Amino acid sequence: MLPQNRRLRHLQGIYLRNLSLTRPHGRAADDLEADLPSAKLQALHDGPPQLHHSHSSESLLPSRANSRQRSTTLANISPITRQKQLEYTVESRAADVFFSLHCHDGEEPVYISEVGERAMNFNFRFFDLSQAGPTVTRRHQFIIKIWAKQKQRSWVLLLTESVDLRSLNYLESLRNHHFPPNCLVFQLLDGLYSFELSSQTPEPKQAPTLPTSSYNALMKLSNLDNSIQDALATREALTAQINSLLDRSPPDAVPQAQDAAQLASKYVASQTRILRAAQARKADLQASIEARRAAIREGRAAQARAAEDVKNAQAKLPASLALLSSTRESIHGQRRRICEDLARIFPIVPVPSGAPLSFSICGAALPNTDYDPTSPSSIEDAISAGLGYVAHLAHLLQFYLSVPLPYTLSPFGSRSSVRDDISLLPDSQREFPLFLRGGATAQYRFDYAWFLLNKDVETLCVAAGLKVVDIRHTLPNLKYLLYVCSAGRDEVPERxxxxxxxxxxxxxxxxxxxxxxxxxxxxxxxxxxxxxxxxxxxxxxxxxxxxxxxxxxxxxxxxxxxxxxxxxxxxxxxxxxxxxxxxxxxxxxxxxxxxxx
Structure with a gap:
């Protein structure tokens, strides 16, 4: 970066090397630097320096007096003393340090760094001044103040330095340099710069050639920027003039009073609306409370009437309980009689030469859903007739026992059917026949119809308090149901x-x-x-x-x-x-x- 192009916005960080809290005795460091040219001129006026004979190599060796002066080094002392000397040296040189940047001396700082603790070399955090405004970012001169504090002491201003970015010397890196006391190193966009150290030529950057703007375009941009800066300065001046005029002129209280009155009227209107809503809410609550009180009175009157009815019904309760008991006994007796009649009308007897638990109903043998599909038509007709008897008997029992069947039965002798209104089936396929018609589909529908009939018989048995071990035993379950329903100690009532x-x-x-x-x-x-x-x-x-x-x-x-x-x-x-x-x-x-x- 060219020196004339360096601005404060390009500054990113500051380093402090070789911290020194002591000053030259009697004079300031700036005075010594200022007197260096005059000292050189005085030496020239005094004349040429005196010539001396050359010394041999032996005369160049250090004398014995110098060796005696070196007897105070740390070589011959104890480790404890050496450690104390080192700690004292560090304590005398180390301190807490921070810096502040100013555009002008005596003004407020534009940036204050963090505090570096107990060190001699400080690497402060990077910062960005591009958002500080053009009056700061376009400056190439600024003042830096270094503040230091040793242990158990107060903060003191250690160094005040006026920095001109155009006169800084470029450094390649912070290594391999002997820094003077309180040396400041500045980090810019393109590298490191310092006052005390000699300048180094930066290596040229290997980058492709980029197109740039013409001189006329740059001049137009510069003029436009100057116009903008003038407009901003004019705006600030007008703002300052307006503020001064406002400070000198007495304040007009009328607008403020009008605003306060308008705000008060808004508050009054709002509170009025809230008051009306509260009054309406109060009226609604009062009406609700009155309605609840009326309902409570009616409820208490109803409770009183119910208590009176209960008191009056206490006398009729024994008679009602006796009537209920006799009615239940009568119903149970009639069901016993009906079940006995049904057992005589539809006799279920075991088959003499059949397998265990093989029964026949009205002379038609009915297997326990275990039959040969290739049986002759006579056996199929006997099975259809037996299923028709079972369907008729179950259809009658659902009315006499007051147990609704889940699957509706249509008893028509050997052409009976059962309907499934529970499963997800089309309406045209809900009727299943209890007889064989031939074909694989008919065989499946017949088996499913027999299963539904067994489920109806199971429903009757469960309603009567019986536990069904296997629903495939159609006639055994039905005979067990009739046997249990017709059982009892009392005499069966006559028809x-x-x-x-x-x-x-x-x-x-x-x-x-x-x-x-x-x-x-x-x-x-x-x-x-x-x-x-x-x-x-x-x-x-x-x-x-x-x-x-x-x-x-x-x-x-x-x-x-x-x-x-x-x-x-x-x-x-x-x-x-x-x-x-x-x-x-x-x-x-x-x-x-x-x-x-």
Whole structure:
């Protein structure tokens, strides 16, 4: 870098070498340097120096007096004394040092370095002054002040040096140099520079030739930069003038008062809105509290009524519990009777010559889902018939035991089916047949239908409290279920006798709340039900015979022709005649008519 181009913005760091806290006795170092030329001139005026004879090589050896003076060296002392002398030397020379950079003497520093502790040579951290502004970065002269502090002493100004970057000498490196006391070395962009050391010619850089701007372009840039600097200086001068005028003129309090009043009005409006919101919130809370109090009053009144009802119902509780117990016993007895009837209607007996746990239902042998698919059609028909019986029996048990089956059964004898509404299947493929039709697909659908039927039987067994070991044992599980459901210590209740009341409509007339037959016999229906014990005691059987037609005597029953019509009468007056109007009432029953049409 050319000397005239060096600026303060190019300065990156400072080194301090060979720290010395002592000054020359009586005079400053600057005075000694200033007197060097005059001393040289005085020596020239005194005349030529005196000539001396040359000395031999022996005369050049140090004298014995000099050797005596060297007796105070550290060679012949003890190690402890030597260590103390070294520590004293270091303590006398080492110190804490920092520096500060100033543009002018007496002004505030533009940069203050960190503190280097207990050393004689200091490498301070690098810094960047490019952001300090053009008034600093464009300067080529500055003042550096070195501050030092020894142990248990205060900070003192050790050195004040005025530096001109244009007069610095280039150094190649910090090695192989004998630095004078308090030598300052400056780190610029292109290398190291110093005052005290001689200049060295830097090696030329091996770099390709780069295109540069013309002289006219550089001059335009220089003029533009000068214009910008003038504009900045003018702005600073105008700012200073405006500030001085403002300081001299009295302040106008009107704008400040207006701003304060506007701010106060904004605060008042804000607080007014907050107050209104708080009032609305208070009204809502009061309404909510009142509504809750009303609800609490209603709840307490309801609790009082409930407590009163409970108190009044305490007297009816034993009777209700007894009625509930008797109803449960009656339901259990009726289920036992129904299960016994179903066991007689659908007899499940073991096969004499079959494998263990082989049973047949209604004479149709049904294996435990273990059969030969290549069996003849007669065995397939027997399996289909047996599965139809099982499906019919399970379909009936779900109503009598009040256990809904997960898979809906459609009992149609040997053409029964089961529907899967749970699995992810198309709606057209949810119906699975319980009979074989032929083919691999039909075989798979038949096996899956049998599996679904076994799951329904398992559901019935689990609802009855039974543990199913293997769901493939269809008939054993079903027989075990019927056996457990029909078991009990009490007597099985008898079936209630009586016809269907709806069939009496064609032969009875209402008269004063009493049913009257065609022959004038009066039948009371208020206190007894057809088929009950009271109805039988009141002659209900005879009245039903009168309602069904004339009573057939034993002689007429004995003389019956082949068609079942007595020979002594031409017709039997039954309510199934075409002239009779029938009304079938099935209260409490559900019929799924046409579901499988």
């Amino acid at each position: 209630k006798r009586g016809g269907i009341r709806g069939l009496w409509a064609g032969r009875m007339k209402t008269k004063g709340g009493r049913l009257t037959a065609d022959d004038g016999a009066s039948i009371s229906t208020a206190g007894s039900r057809p088929g009950s014990a009271d109805s039988e005691a009141l002659g209900g059987a005879k009245q039903r015979e009168q309602l069904m037609g004339r009573v057939v005597s034993r002689e007429e029953r004995s003389s019956v022709d082949g068609k079942g019509i007595p020979s002594g009468s031409s017709t039997i007056g039954l309510p199934f005649d075409e002239s009779a109007k029938l009304s079938l009432r099935t209260k409490g029953m559900r019929e799924n008519i046409g579901a499988h049409a």
